[in-house]
Amino acid sequence: MMCACIAKERGIGRGSVHNSSPTQVLKRSRRLSKDEMILRLDDGKAVPAEAVGSLRLVISNHIRIDLKDCYSVPSHISKDRIRRLVDSKSLEVDNLDHLPSCESCLKGKMTKKPFVGQSAIANGLLDLVHTDICGPLSIPARGGFSYFITFTDDHSRYGYVYLMRYKFEAFGRFKEYRLEVEN
Known part of the structure; x- marks a missing residue:
């Protein structure tokens, strides 16, 4: 399932796409049945979509939203999955190489050396x-x-463990430790 968010410069806020028929695949362009696809905006409003084209959403007030103007959210479809849809002729895309990278996905894949x-x-x-107190x-x-x-002790790596009934006894146990190791 692909979710997208409208770019703010469109002037209609942010929202996500919800397709109530996940078994249908996207074609070049097709009409949607009533309430089949709804765009939910960040202000709580729901805007029904009229049609879906190749990676383009057309809202009833004729605003077109391209995927390149949107960003992906969790459970979005990956570029690899879009490429497979294009290869299987289920989806037509003019230029798949110009789709933006999902910044959240890139951050999630980063690792520290x-x-x-x-x-x-x-x-x-x-x-x-x-x-350490446990x-x-x-x-x-x-x-x-x-x-x-x-x-x-950092140098010798030798350790001591003291039992305590209450946490406030920690300083007293430190004094015991210090007397033990300094003698």
Whole structure:
């Protein structure tokens, strides 16, 4: 199903196309039955379409909307699918190469390159300590402990775990950790 949105410069707002007969394929040009295709605008109004042409929508006030003036939305038809419709003679397009790219699709396909550099590790013990608090746990541990806190030395990667009943105990557990590792 192809959805499209009217370009703002047309002066009639934005909207999406809803075809109530998804089994019908687009031909070069054909008349639509009443309420078969409706253009819903962003202001809530629904404008019935009169006919559909090759990637062109004709609204009852004779405004023509070309696909190149529209942008695609989720569940839109891809260029590859349009190309297959053209190849199967179900759709005629003058110039398929001049259809705009869907910016949202391009952003969705982007990936980040993996970080290949090495991260800097602390030079000495306790120069950098990573900590994390987890909780509240849905089922408390024996003794009523609902939280735990971890401390990991960046240089040695040695870690400590302390159980806590309440989150506000974190600073006290840090003091315990510091006394333990500095001695």
